[in-house]
Amino acid sequence: ETGVTQTPRHLVMGMTNKKSLKCEQHLGHNAMYWYKQSAKKPLELMFVYNFKEQTENNSVPSRFSPECPNSSHLFLHLHTLQPEDSALYLCASSRTGGAEAFFGQGTRLTVV
């Protein structure tokens, strides 16, 4: 285990549903990230948080809404998703200013 825990591991949701993904890190890091991993594509950085503040949003549609209540927890709230949003969503953490990122095991999301 890397010290980054994501729940749930698998999620199937309809296009009208609202669900949330949770990430928790036990590494004392101050930076947290959401990545999207689709088949045959590079990991796409979605959001970056440093010390609970969002510092980057890579033009992510508003149907994805992140929340970072403290440096150890990160959420991704999902609503009215599209089938093309089906992917593996990965959370990662690092020291602020540190380059090594530690990843969770991901949530496999299927939108039906």
Add this chain to the structure above:
Amino acid sequence: QQQVKQSPQSLIVQKGGISIINCAYENTAFDYFPWYQQFPGKGPALLIAIRPDVSEKKEGRFTISFNKSAKQFSLHIMDSQPGDSATYFCAASRQGGKLIFGQGTELSVKP
């Protein structure tokens, strides 16, 4: 400027052979180049990393070769084993910032 290009997309190697994966970058401000290994159902895990002040770094069977002038770096896996079968991602970052990932290489090592 932000891209990292990785090749090949997939690679099949016989057990005991050498696996070679290549990456090229554009942004000369990048100063950290890690390789991540990802097994099915798992998140990527850091395998080995290099900074541009050295041309090579070796950890066990894994070696990074770095060519600053060509803006290229590669991962060599010596004596490849079936347990090395995984997807490998190169990445780059600048001054401890966000990682920019390559497209990934699916490695299969045949017994």
